[in-house]
Amino acid sequence: MPKMTSHSWGNNKRTFAEHQTHFQIPNVAETVVNSSSSGVIPRGAGRSYGDQALVSGGLMISLTQQDDSNDLEVHNSGLISVKGSMTIGKLLDATMPLGWILPVIPGSQHITIGGALAADAHGKNHWHQSSIASCCEELNVMISDGTIIRCNREIENQLFWATIGGLGLTGLITSATLRLQRIAGTSVQVQTRSYKNLSSLLKGFEDVTASEEYAVAWLDLLTSHQPGRGVVRSASIYQHGQAMAKPKRFNQIHIPKPRNLNVVLPPICRSHNNLKYLMSSKARDLRVTSIQNYLFPLDRVRNWNHLYGKSGLIQWQFILPDKETSLLEEIIMGFSKTSALPALAVLKRCGEASESYLSFCSPGWTLAIDLPATQDAYRYINKFNSRIASAEGRVNLAKDSCVDADLLDKMYPKLAHWKTIQKQFDPQGIWQSDLSRRLLLCN
Ligand SMILES: Cc1cc2nc3c(=O)[nH]c(=O)nc-3n(C[C@H](O)[C@H](O)[C@H](O)COP(=O)(O)OP(=O)(O)OC[C@H]3O[C@@H](n4cnc5c(N)ncnc54)[C@H](O)[C@@H]3O)c2cc1C
Numbered sequence: 001m002p003k004m005t006s007h008s009w010g011n012n013k014r015t016f017a018e019h020q021t022h023f024q025i026p027n028v029a030e031t032v033v034n035s036s037s038s039g040v041i042p043r044g045a046g047r048s049y050g051d052q053a054l055v056s057g058g059l060m061i062s063l064t065q066q067d068d069s070n071d072l073e074v075h076n077s078g079l080i081s082v083k084g085s086m087t088i089g090k091l092l093d094a095t096m097p098l099g100w101i102l103p104v105i106p107g108s109q110h111i112t113i114g115g116a117l118a119a120d121a122h123g124k125n126h127w128h129q130s131s132i133a134s135c136c137e138e139l140n141v142m143i144s145d146g147t148i149i150r151c152n153r154e155i156e157n158q159l160f161w162a163t164i165g166g167l168g169l170t171g172l173i174t175s176a177t178l179r180l181q182r183i184a185g186t187s188v189q190v191q192t193r194s195y196k197n198l199s200s201l202l203k204g205f206e207d208v209t210a211s212e213e214y215a216v217a218w219l220d221l222l223t224s225h226q227p228g229r230g231v232v233r234s235a236s237i238y239q240h241g242q243a244m245a246k247p248k249r250f251n252q253i254h255i256p257k258p259r260n261l262n263v264v265l266p267p268i269c270r271s272h273n274n275l276k277y278l279m280s281s282k283a284r285d286l287r288v289t290s291i292q293n294y295l296f297p298l299d300r301v302r303n304w305n306h307l308y309g310k311s312g313l314i315q316w317q318f319i320l321p322d323k324e325t326s327l328l329e330e331i332i333m334g335f336s337k338t339s340a341l342p343a344l345a346v347l348k349r350c351g352e353a354s355e356s357y358l359s360f361c362s363p364g365w366t367l368a369i370d371l372p373a374t375q376d377a378y379r380y381i382n383k384f385n386s387r388i389a390s391a392e393g394r395v396n397l398a399k400d401s402c403v404d405a406d407l408l409d410k411m412y413p414k415l416a417h418w419k420t421i422q423k424q425f426d427p428q429g430i431w432q433s434d435l436s437r438r439l440l441l442c443n
Contacts, residue, residue, distance in 0.1 A: 006054060009047045009305055011312030012373035012401055015054035015434055019043065021062045025174050028061060029146035032172075032430065035059050039432030040144075042168040044115030045087060047108055049315040050401035051434035052167050053115075058432060061172065065090075065112065074100050078180040079137060084114030084173035092292070100180040101291070104132040109296050114173040119398030120165030120359045122366075124214040124235075124295065126350040131361050133164045133354035138177040141170065144430035148174060162421040165356035167397060169431045169442055170422055188214070188235035188294045192283040198228030198329055201347075202365070208234040209349055214294065218280075220273040221335050221342040221369070222266070228332045230347070231280040235294050255306040262309025264343045264372050308372050313343075316381045317368035317396040319350060319361060324391040328365060331384050340377040344370040357418035360396040368399070378402050397435070405439045419443075 003018050018037060022028045032040055039058030045065070046053055053060065063085035072094045074080045080100075082091060089109030091102060106121040115121075117139070122131045129135075138152040141163050149171075151160040163170045191208070195201035201217060208215050212234040219230035298304055305313060320328050335342050346368045353362040360366075371377040385395060385403055394411035395403050408415055422431075422442055429442055436442045 003057075006046070006060065008050050008052075008054060008312075008401075010049040010314060010373065010401065011305055011308065011310075012049075012314055013051040013054055013312075013434065015051070015056045017055050017058050017060055019060045019062070021064055023064045025063070025142070025148070028063060028172065028174075029142060029148075031059070031061060032142070032144065033146040035430070039437075040430055041433040042084075042114065042118070042172040042431075044085065044112035044118070045110050047111050047115065048119070049313070049399045051438065052119075052398060054434045055432055056434055056437075063114075063172075063174065074098055074180060078182070079177055080180055081175055081177045082113050083175050084112065084117075086113050087111065088113065088116060089292075095180055096183070096186050096291070099182055099184075101183045102132075102178060103129045103135045103181045105295055106132075107296060108299055109292065110299065113176055113178070117164050117173055117176060118166060118168050120354055120356045120361075121398070122348070122350065122361045124216045124348060126348060126361050127209050128213075128351060130352050131354045131356075131359055133356050133359065135179045135181075136164060136176055137179055139163055139173055140175045141172065142174055143171040144426045144428060149425075158421045159425055161356045162358075162418050162425075164354070165358040165360070165398075166418065166422070167358070167435065168433065169436055170425050171431065183237050184239040185237055186291055187238040187288050188291050189238045190233055190235045190287045190289055190294055191285065192231060192233050192280055192287070194229070194231045194277060194281045196229050197226055198230075198332060201228065201230050201232060202325065205232050205347070205349060208232060212236050215349065217347040218276070219332070219345040219347055219367070220277055221332055221345045222270050222273050224336060227336065228329065229277065230345075231277065233294070237291075238288050255301065255303045257303075257306060261306070262311075262372070264308050264313070264341065266341055269341060269343050308343075312373045313370050314373045314377055314381070314401045315368055315370050315399045317360075317366060317399045318385075318388050318393055319364050319366040319396075320388065320391055320393040321362070321364040324393060325365065327387060327391050327393075328367065331367075334380070334384075338376055338380050340374065340380040341372055342369045343372065357414040357421070358397060358412055360394060360398065362394075364393070366396075368396075373401070397439075400435070403439070408439060
């Protein structure tokens with residue numbers, strides 16, 4: 001199959017590689033085993049922002065995202081087996097009408113289950129549900145010799161914990177058994193509160209986590225007088241009927257492929273933020289909407305990533321423990337002294353870390369910032385990444401584009417153990433990605 005240019009979701013990373021999609025699992029095994037390419041990486045929906053699912057000169061391998069949702073069966077215990085290639089959206093569409101929900105849901109319905117597990121993804125409820133590892137009971141993983149290993153907390157548990165959060169570098173998740181949770185409705189009641197500065201917002205956010213199921217904050221990092229002002233949107237399942245439960249139509253707005261278009265410019269972002277803050281301040285206190293509308297705001301615009309133009313965007317997501325909120329404030333204030341443009345900033349609260357060796361979330365605050373991929377943005381991120389590592393924080397490898405490999409041991413204390421397990425299951429170094437090469441993960 002000919003090689004072609006593929007992009008990261010952020011459009012800031014490109015690669016020239018082969019991409020094969022197979023319907024049958026034995027065909028995937030055959031392709032992996034007989035691949036003459038230098039490096040193979042599983043690919044899901046390609047929604048990772050950086051070079052996680054790209055491999056220059058190698059082979060990206062996917063299972064077809066066939067619509068097999070009709071075959072899904074939820075056991076009385078809430079257990080369900082799904083293919084690694086199934087999207088979060090398809091899973092929810094099939095199970096929510098039956099009264100079941102995935103307890104941990106990342107912010108886009110287009111992400112695959114395999115991709116979410118490989119990132120040990122978190123949702124807007126990490127402080128009480130942890131990451132997606134918490135609802136994963138078992139995996140079937142195709143390792144580099146083509147065999148499929150069943151692993152869980154008891155059987156082959158090292159492979160289990162190395163694969164969740166392992167960014168495709170231990171093998172391809174062909175299927176997973178997930179534990180769903182009962183829900184009493186398919187709507188949420190959303191509460192919107194705006195805050196004039198970061199400290200009052202952190203306090204307000206902390207307060208809602210005591211009673212609400214989900215919470216997320218949008219921060220305005222572009223006002224010169226109140227950087228860190230923002231809006232907390234919290235939600236809980238609406239248990240009084242199904243009123244207004246219909247999801248809005250997703251993917252209706254289409255942004256064309258970037259040529260010379262780049263609308264993410266300082267004056268436009270500032271006006272957008274001012275308007276958003278003003279409208280949120282006036283928003284009705286309580287609103288009922290579908291779970292999907294609340295959880296997937298970005299999915300309303302298909303290809304919103306194209307707004308960032310040809311050079312694309314970086315998503316910089318880091319986490320800091322509570323005792324380091326002054327560093328969080330410093331990072332936020334520092335944007336006024338650089339031309340790096342924090343176009344979108346989203347804050348979440350995190351609780352217990354999962355046991356997976358490369359899991360990102362741990363107790364504290366995580367801030368995810370989308371920035372046009374400019375030299376100033378890379379400089380700004382790199383300036384603070386070493387401070388984040390020293391503060392017992394870390395950057396999210398599932399989204400990273402530029403972290404310094406030397407910082408990883410500090411950020412991820414179980415990295416050396418993960419490398420040992422990775423090597424054990426892939427002694428020939430078949431699984432590789434541009435990220436693993438950049439960060440020397442599989443040497
Ligand atoms: C709009 C948006 C919102 C997001 N919100 C969140 C969020 O709230 N929380 C969060 O944690 N993340 C979030 N993400 C990041 C996302 O969860 C990860 O990037 C995820 O890995 C993407 O999955 P994918 O199916 O697109 O996989 P890809 O981008 O194709 O691959 C991502 C990684 O997963 C590996 N992988 C993919 N499929 C498999 C498989 N079957 N077996 C083994 N490895 C595999 C790849 O090798 C690669 O390393 C968001 C991303 C976007 C674009």
